[in-house]
Amino acid sequence: MLLVADNLHIINPVVQKALETLDPGPIQEITERCEAAGAGAIDINTGPLSRNPEEKMTFMVETVQSVTNLPILIDTANPKAMEAGLQANKNISIINGFSLEPQKLEKILPLAKKYKSDIIGYLLYPDSRVPNDSSERCNLAIQILQAIQDIGLDESHLIIDPIIVPLSWQNGNQQAKEILTFIHNLPDLFGFQVKTIAGLSNLTSGLISGHGNMKKKLLVERTYLPMLASAGLDMVLFNIFHNQTVEAAKACVPLISPRIFSWAEL
Amino acid sequence: MLLVADNLHIINPVVQKALETLDPGPIQEITERCEAAGAGAIDINTGPLSRNPEEKMTFMVETVQSVTNLPILIDTANPKAMEAGLQANKNISIINGFSLEPQKLEKILPLAKKYKSDIIGYLLYPDSRVPNDSSERCNLAIQILQAIQDIGLDESHLIIDPIIVPLSWQNGNQQAKEILTFIHNLPDLFGFQVKTIAGLSNLTSGLISGHGNMKKKLLVERTYLPMLASAGLDMVLFNIFHNQTVEAAKACVPLISPRIFSWAEL
Numbered sequence: 001m002l003l004v005a006d007n008l009h010i011i012n013p014v015v016q017k018a019l020e021t022l023d024p025g026p027i028q029e030i031t032e033r034c035e036a037a038g039a040g041a042i043d044i045n046t047g048p049l050s051r052n053p054e055e056k057m058t059f060m061v062e063t064v065q066s067v068t069n070l071p072i073l074i075d076t077a078n079p080k081a082m083e084a085g086l087q088a089n090k091n092i093s094i095i096n097g098f099s100l101e102p103q104k105l106e107k108i109l110p111l112a113k114k115y116k117s118d119i120i121g122y123l124l125y126p127d128s129r130v131p132n133d134s135s136e137r138c139n140l141a142i143q144i145l146q147a148i149q150d151i152g153l154d155e156s157h158l159i160i161d162p163i164i165v166p167l168s169w170q171n172g173n174q175q176a177k178e179i180l181t182f183i184h185n186l187p188d189l190f191g192f193q194v195k196t197i198a199g200l201s202n203l204t205s206g207l208i209s210g211h212g213n214m215k216k217k218l219l220v221e222r223t224y225l226p227m228l229a230s231a232g233l234d235m236v237l238f239n240i241f242h243n244q245t246v247e248a249a250k251a252c253v254p255l256i257s258p259r260i261f262s263w264a265e266l
Numbered sequence: 267m268l269l270v271a272d273n274l275h276i277i278n279p280v281v282q283k284a285l286e287t288l289d290p291g292p293i294q295e296i297t298e299r300c301e302a303a304g305a306g307a308i309d310i311n312t313g314p315l316s317r318n319p320e321e322k323m324t325f326m327v328e329t330v331q332s333v334t335n336l337p338i339l340i341d342t343a344n345p346k347a348m349e350a351g352l353q354a355n356k357n358i359s360i361i362n363g364f365s366l367e368p369q370k371l372e373k374i375l376p377l378a379k380k381y382k383s384d385i386i387g388y389l390l391y392p393d394s395r396v397p398n399d400s401s402e403r404c405n406l407a408i409q410i411l412q413a414i415q416d417i418g419l420d421e422s423h424l425i426i427d428p429i430i431v432p433l434s435w436q437n438g439n440q441q442a443k444e445i446l447t448f449i450h451n452l453p454d455l456f457g458f459q460v461k462t463i464a465g466l467s468n469l470t471s472g473l474i475s476g477h478g479n480m481k482k483k484l485l486v487e488r489t490y491l492p493m494l495a496s497a498g499l500d501m502v503l504f505n506i507f508h509n510q511t512v513e514a515a516k517a518c519v520p521l522i523s524p525r526i527f528s529w530a531e532l
Contacts, residue, residue, distance in 0.1 A: 167521075167527045167529075168527070168529070170526060171526075172527050173520060173521055173522070173523060173525075173526070173527035174524075176521055177496075177521075177522065180496055184450075207529060213529070216529060216532045219513060219514075219517045219532060220517055220521070220532065222488075222514075223492045223514055223517040223518055223521060224492070224521060225492075226489045226490070226491075226492040226493050227492050227493060227495070227496035227521070229493070230443075230446055230493035230496065230497070231496070247485060248485075248488075248489055251485045251486060251489040252489055254439060255433075255439055255442055255443075255486070255489060255490060255493070256439070256443065257439065258440070259439075260436060260437075260438075260439070261433045261434070261438050261439035263433075263434070263473060263479070263482060266482045266485060266486065
């Protein structure tokens, strides 16, 4: 299971300010800390970048790759920013991502073909509604796969994101179970071993801050993560500075690996 | 998921001495600590009790029920001790357990019918060999169910134990995965919702003691437990004094429950 750091996110005021002023220092520092904490890939989430999208994404990608060789997930809904990031990146790129939304099908998906890049497909309806259960996710996944095939991109480039929803939603824990079922059944549905990714922090979003709640949030994260891992999840996106979640993720690997278990791996 | 304390075990020198001298104090103290730590049931593992089996098991059961109303798992291969325990127990009894071994089929299984008790069926071959994969476990489970039906015991009394093996075995982590597959598939195999139990500490047995290894042991325990829970495990037997494992087990419950999730449950 590949651990993807979601720490370079525009909602972090440090990231926002560095991006605004094109100051590489704070971005480099966060990136280095992510790699040291165990990240196997770095997600750059700039938001939509309404002003100077190309310049800003180029700055972010160049800054990140100045300190790491890890794969970079370029995470924006802005096609101009996305293409600038893909052009600037000399590491492996993953487009994060597209859905059945017409704008994304028309403007984002073709970039995966053009740059021969992996691309994450979100299981969302064209109007961005979240599916209600495993069966709806299967239907959306087939449409996402069809879109990949229609554009002539090799299926191996597709990474499916089943869209974790907050537990605080009325059907939150039911959705958490449905996602496990979906991931478990996906290889049979597609008939090949498609890659999957999930954003773990969605699960606990909406929980009000405070020390006691942070403890609960981390407990739930590191409890749900082994469930995802044993269902077959390939990549998990989360705050890599949550040490105990990293520890849990690393402990999953030798348990679910086809290799002979060794206590030395822990 | 019901948490079953395996702390009253004859390999604990305190338990051994208390049983030898019929001294209730240490047994009561451990039992009270187990309940306070979150146990939903207490396993009494006396070993085979070659001398005075009836007297000793009666002492153990009476001592435990003098301080708790929790269900008691009577855990011995000695049929005389088992029957004495079942007679003495005024709490709910669970026989732990029987297998396809002829001695257990003839001497232990009929006690479940006689005392209308739940009984754990171990998925082991008649010569006590452990099955190699999920498919072998399915075959054994069907034979165990057949034995229950043959004796005229209602199927609802059966609790299946798939037998966790140490990760240190050459195929240890493969077995860990096969057990998840087996538990996941069991309701479809039987056509009804049969109960399941697993002994978590088996997973890490054979790991040499020492502080660093205890940390690894606990990490592996609390990582594998959510995998078992999401596969559908009903009862887990472990050292209830491992606080972090208890915490993980309790966090699994609202995630896999059909009830609406509430952060207040954590």
